[in-house]
Amino acid sequence: MNRTRAFAINSFSSAILQVVMVMVGLILPRIILSVYGSSMNGLVTSITQFVAYLSLVEAGLGGAAIYILYKPLADKDHDRTNMIVSTAKKFYDQAGVIFFILLLLIVILYPLLVPFKDIPPWQIGILVFSLGCKGLFDLLIMGKYRVLLSADQKIFVVSISTIASLILHTGIIVTMALYNINLILAYSLAIFALLAKAFILSSYVKHNYKYIQFNTKTDKSIIKQRWDVLYLQLLGSIQQGIPVIAITIFSTLQIVSIYSIYNMVILGLTGVLSIFINGLFASFGDVIAKNELPTLQKSYGEFEFSYYMIITWTSMCALFLIVPFVKIYTIGITDANYDQPIFGMLIVLNSFFYNIKTPQGMLVIAAGLYRETRWRTTIQGSIALICCLVFVKPWGLHGIMVGMLLSNIYRCIDLIFFIPKHVTHLPPSHSIIRILRMVFLMACAMTASNFLDITPQSFIEWFLPAILISLAAGIIVLAINYLFEPQLFRNIIIRIELIFYKKIQNECIK
Numbered sequence: 001m002n003r004t005r006a007f008a009i010n011s012f013s014s015a016i017l018q019v020v021m022v023m024v025g026l027i028l029p030r031i032i033l034s035v036y037g038s039s040m041n042g043l044v045t046s047i048t049q050f051v052a053y054l055s056l057v058e059a060g061l062g063g064a065a066i067y068i069l070y071k072p073l074a075d076k077d078h079d080r081t082n083m084i085v086s087t088a089k090k091f092y093d094q095a096g097v098i099f100f101i102l103l104l105l106i107v108i109l110y111p112l113l114v115p116f117k118d119i120p121p122w123q124i125g126i127l128v129f130s131l132g133c134k135g136l137f138d139l140l141i142m143g144k145y146r147v148l149l150s151a152d153q154k155i156f157v158v159s160i161s162t163i164a165s166l167i168l169h170t171g172i173i174v175t176m177a178l179y180n181i182n183l184i185l186a187y188s189l190a191i192f193a194l195l196a197k198a199f200i201l202s203s204y205v206k207h208n209y210k211y212i213q214f215n216t217k218t219d220k221s222i223i224k225q226r227w228d229v230l231y232l233q234l235l236g237s238i239q240q241g242i243p244v245i246a247i248t249i250f251s252t253l254q255i256v257s258i259y260s261i262y263n264m265v266i267l268g269l270t271g272v273l274s275i276f277i278n279g280l281f282a283s284f285g286d287v288i289a290k291n292e293l294p295t296l297q298k299s300y301g302e303f304e305f306s307y308y309m310i311i312t313w314t315s316m317c318a319l320f321l322i323v324p325f326v327k328i329y330t331i332g333i334t335d336a337n338y339d340q341p342i343f344g345m346l347i348v349l350n351s352f353f354y355n356i357k358t359p360q361g362m363l364v365i366a367a368g369l370y371r372e373t374r375w376r377t378t379i380q381g382s383i384a385l386i387c388c389l390v391f392v393k394p395w396g397l398h399g400i401m402v403g404m405l406l407s408n409i410y411r412c413i414d415l416i417f418f419i420p421k422h423v424t425h426l427p428p429s430h431s432i433i434r435i436l437r438m439v440f441l442m443a444c445a446m447t448a449s450n451f452l453d454i455t456p457q458s459f460i461e462w463f464l465p466a467i468l469i470s471l472a473a474g475i476i477v478l479a480i481n482y483l484f485e486p487q488l489f490r491n492i493i494i495r496i497e498l499i500f501y502k503k504i505q506n507e508c509i510k
Contacts, residue, residue, distance in 0.1 A: 006153040013156035018271040020163050024170045025264050030329060031177045033257070038336040040183060042253030043116060043124075044131070045260040049244040050110060051132040054102050055139075061091045062147055067368040069151035074290065078211045087218040089144040096139035103132040114248060123184050130187040137194045144214055145201040161200035168193035239384045239407060243400045246392045254336040259397060261330060261338060265322050266351045269314050273307070273355055284366040293425065300424050302495065304359045304431065305488050309477050312438045315352040316445040316473040321466050322348060324454045328462055345446070346401035352442060353408040356435060360415035363423045372422065376414050383407040437480060445473070 032041045065088040072080040107128045111121035138146075142161075149157050169190045176186035205212060243263075247256045287296045323344040330338040364373055384407035391399025412435070420428045456462040482489045 010153065010155040010159075013159035014274065017159040017163050018268075018274065020166055021271050022268040024166050025268055026329070028170060028173060029261060029264055031174055032183065033261075033330065033333050035177045035180060036183050038257040038333060039116070039118075039253045041260065042256035043114075043119075044127075044183075044187075046114065046244055046248045046253065046256050047110065047124075047128050047131050049241050049248075050106060051103070051128065051135060052241060054099050054106070054132065055135045061088060061095065062143065062150075063365060063370070064368075065147045066151045067365070069147065073152050082211070082213050082216045083219055085144055085148055085212060086214050086216045087220060088147050089214045090218050091220075092139050092143040095143075096136060099132075099136055099139055103129060103136065106132070114253075116253075119184075127184045127187060130184070130191060133191045134194060137198065141198045142201055145205050148205065148209065148212065149201070157201065157204050161197040164200060165193050165197035168196055239381050239404070242384055242388045243404065246388050246400055247397070250392050251396065255397065258336055258338055258340060258343075259400075261326055262322065262340065262344060262347050265318070265325060266347055269318060269351060270355065272314065273310060273358070284363060288363075288367050288423070297424055297426055300359070300363070301426065301430065302488065302492050305434065305481070305485060306492050307359050308356070308434050308438055309481050311352065311355045312441050313470075313473050313477045315348060315355075315442060316477070317466070317470050318348045318351070319345065319442070319445050319449050320452060320454060320469050321462070324456055324462055324465075328456060328459055340397065343397045343401065345449075346398060346405065349442075350401050350405045350408060352438075353405060353412055356438070357408070357412045357415050360419040360431075363419050364415075367423050369422060373418070376411070376418065380407045380411040380414075383410055433484075437484065441477065441480065 029041055032044065065084060069081065069084055071077075072084065107125040110128050111124040114124075116124055146158055149155065172190040172193060173183075173186045176189070177183065243259055244256060247259055284296070284300070287299065323339070323341050326338050326340075326344070364370075384403055387403030387406055388400045389403075391403050393399075395402065416431050416435070417428050420426050420431070454462075454465050456465065
């Protein structure tokens with residue numbers, strides 16, 4: 001399977017997964033808000049974020065193992081592949097034991113740190129354990145399969161298994177909620193949905209990788225970048241988790257719920273964007289491993305150009321539509337104020353600058369430049385942490401978003417110069433000009449949003465302005481980018497046509 005074909009299949013499966021995730025992200029919070037209230041929704045969000053930190057016991061193993069698997073898979077070196085996956089499995093087993101011990105500590109400590117007057121501590125402890133089981137299963141059962149499939153450009157298998165697990169998980173919780181059964185019991189039973197994902201991954205690997213053995217000799221030294229990856233993952237997790245942690249400590253669970261609903265929309269947009277990323281880590285890693293610089297430069301230029309257009313389009317739409325959407329989504333919920341226009345604008349801008357650096361960040365991972373970027377990521381995390389802690393008291397949610405926004409702006413500027421120097425050897429001016437175009441269009445959208453009052457009373461009424469705004473933004477983004485880089489625009493159209501042409505040819509052959 002060539003890279004373009006692999007990218008197309010992985011992107012399609014990722015697209016389906018993102019659709020499912022968006023639907024789940026819309027259904028579950030609304031059900032919890034309606035049946036159990038904003039405080040319970042905030043409690044689930046808060047626990048989920050605390051438990052997410054435990055995944056750091058993976059110690060950067062996944063990213064490091066994927067990176068060193070690129071070459072032996074490309075060379076069909078089965079012996080070295082088996083050594084790497086066996087070593088990865090051993091580390092995953094050790095990490096799983098540590099994760100379990102730390103999870104038990106959070107089960108005990110979280111109810112004491114964040115008391116909930118309507119639920120006894122022992123029930124909160126059960127909820128913590130239930131939400132933590134996903135990470136435990138991932139380390140002990142699914143991690144070794146995910147590493148192998150990701151490195152071999154088989155992301156679609158991981159996507160399919162995740163879809164099955166998500167559907168079962170959501171079905172259990174929604175069914176229990178509709179009968180007003182205790183939410184803690186619902187999350188406890190939903191643990192069984194993880195078995196579907198484990199079964200699909202293990203069955204696929206056993207059937208398609210008959211040479212793979214997870215119990216051959218191991219060599220801890222081959223995953224030498226493990227701690228560098230851990231350091232970057234730790235800083236990344238701290239940065240992403242700062243909002244929920246800060247609000248939990250300095251504010252209320254109702255405010256956590258407000259953040260989670262707006263962030264749900266942003267996660268949906270980020271999920272859509274990830275469709276174009278998930279299948280590319282291995283592809284670019286393969287190109288870099290084979291030292292194909294002209295191919296890397298051409299492919300990266302086309303990807304960055306395309307990705308920036310999509311970021312601009314989705315962010316422009318979000319500026320107009322996020323607050324009306326949240327107001328309709330939370331209609332009838334009166335225990336917290338979800339009408340937060342300034343926060344809505346800030347969280348969209350933060351997402352915009354977070355995603356600008358995604359193409360460069362992808363190459364950092366694909367090229368294995370973990371150690372080389374440690375201090376740069378440290379600065380980014382420090383800016384986020386310090387600013388959020390300073391701004392959360394006087395400005396609340398707004399202050400947290402300002403801190404996050406400043407840290408992402410710094411990181412964008414840093415990577416614009418780092419990647420051309422160390423990986424692509426392209427002029428940084430190409431990226432700078434594209435980003436300036438994006439910022440200009442976003443500034444125009446922010447100005448226009450102040451004069452356009454969208455006040456729909458239902459999702460049906462919301463869809464019409466959403467469609468009109470999406471079409472207008474899409475036309476503007478395409479026209480501006482075609483005007484400035486017409487040849488690159490045409491190259492991308494040709495590449496897309498080739499993907500579909502080959503697909504039609506293959507169908508005809510069948």
